[in-house]
Amino acid sequence: MTSFPEAARIALGDSQLRHNLRNATTTIRDKRARVVAEVPDWEELRDAGRAIKADVMHRLGDYLLQFEASVQAAGGHVHWARDAAEANAVVAAVARAHGADEVVKVKSLTTDEIELNEALEATGVHAIETDFAELILQLDGDWSSHILVPAIHRNRSEIRDLFLRTIAIGRELSDEPRELAETARVYLREKFLNAKVGVSGANFGVAETGTVVVVESEGNGRMCTTLPPVLVTVLGIEKLVPTFADLEVFLQLLPRSSTGERMNPYTSLWTGVTDGDGPQEFHLVLLDNGRTRVLADEVGRQALHCIRCSACLNVCPVYSRTGGHAYGSVYPGPIGAILTPQLRGIENAKSLPYASSLCGACYEVCPVKIDIPKVLLHLRAQAEKTVAERTVMRALARVFGNARLYERSQRLARFAQRPARQMPGPLARWTQSRDLEPMAKETFREWWSRERGA
């Protein structure tokens, strides 16, 4: 995996990307702030969200078994998948059993995480993304850069050009959002009506009732989950809530935090199968893929509380400049910086815990109060350091542990310092864009001794 600083450098040089990101994140950020301010008990809602999720993590085993039984009782099939390969195999087997060479998909991070589309393609099944933004990315061979607004790095004139190359060849097309949406609608309607199998992720699973919930804006998700006769849903095991009543908390927190809406346009709930209404065969895949390992870490496990609202991305000063691709994962931004290293193992995402200035804006907006800065520090403590860095930090700990040694080091640094325009070693990365004032002729403590006589 390319390190974050390297990937970020490329993104930072793309002025169109910087402009698109700035516009989009600022707009959503402001909208969120407005609608959150309307809710008098917002802080209590956040506390409730955090408490419910903490309870789910403490008793996840029990809730999962309860959920499985509820889904089965309602006529659904439940599959347990330890990793991506097992989950993908289940979906492929269902498609094959129904002779489907095409499936329609709801936008889903979980299926992106396990690279379901690629796995299906390898078995001769083409997965069609039906979320407007996901469709754009799929047509362009691109990938998501934002949890909620996957094509945030694209603007409408770029999308018009793409459609003219792919699904609207030779047609008249402006960059009016309505016209672009209509083009996608015409293309997708046919796919919805012909699909034998629909595939989705889900926002919540209710242990008590076996109900699965998908929250979305476009209605394409509802078509995927209702039109095809067979539905497969891939659900990360952390997405459970204990009771139906708990949804009350999250259905307030999620839309306001994510799109800055009071209520999301479409909330689809289904429980197993219903005679004569919607899919008559329902498969649920419960995905682990590293989650139980995260659960075992007392500090890190709060990353599993995430409800994928993306508020932390929109306020993040790092994300809003680099965009999502620099994070090298379907989970970008601050939440990605703590989730990806835990899911994949920190040795496979070493630079991510450092991709933050620790400004704390993410923690402030998180609807379930995930203390992202705290988890970042926790992960930094676990990360393997270079020998050079360890040596420097150990030496500094010794210097700071002894005031006389510290004073000698101050004098040495003042003697050895170079002109402000060029620092030595890794510190040169400071002076590449910033001046550094030369050290004062007298440290504070020297001044104090001189003025006040120690």
Next chain:
Amino acid sequence: MRIGLFVTCLGDTLFPEAPKATVTVLERLGHEVVFPQEQTCCGQLHLNSGYRDDALALAGRFARIFDGFDAVVSPSSSCVGAVRELSPEAAPRVFELSEFLVGKLGVEDVGAYFPHRVTYHPTCHSLRVARVGDAPLRLLRAVRGLELVELPEAEECCGFGGTFAVKNADTSTAMVSDKCRAVLSTGAEVCTAVDGSCLMQIGGFLSRQRTGVRTMHLAEILAS
């Protein structure tokens, strides 16, 4: 009140004017200021770099050195935040200068005169870790001759973040570049804040760009 002055290692070494000004302000208000010579670093550098054990050892050292004062005051919200995180026993007595003046002493007018156009950058750790609120703004509004202009997108990080500025130098530069654009848009002569490290980042960029705008620690304005 007998106040222990915590100057921070960066303040001691790189920008001693801020702790000197802190002494001036506190003494002007009639307090006894003591500088324990044994003090070095609070442990924040090690904490933020992933060396928690070293950080805890340094924080323990800090707590011993500053034991027995009525209050410990520092011209850095970031270091105060680190002390609160690392050393629960020292935490209740440790204050950032502006929160101490406004919150503990109930003083807003410290008798300063500074006839310049000034914009205030609320640092991340002053807002979200030490939570000093609007104390710095209250103090600035009471300074005679000072024209305070609002900074656009004020609450956005300047991109310092300790080793972040070096480990992610390009992203850090993009952040400080936007911050400085906001500073310049105010037409201010001086950008002030309660953290010397953030001012080093903003000031370093303003200087490299030859903007002619300077940074000053809040304490220096209050001492003038």
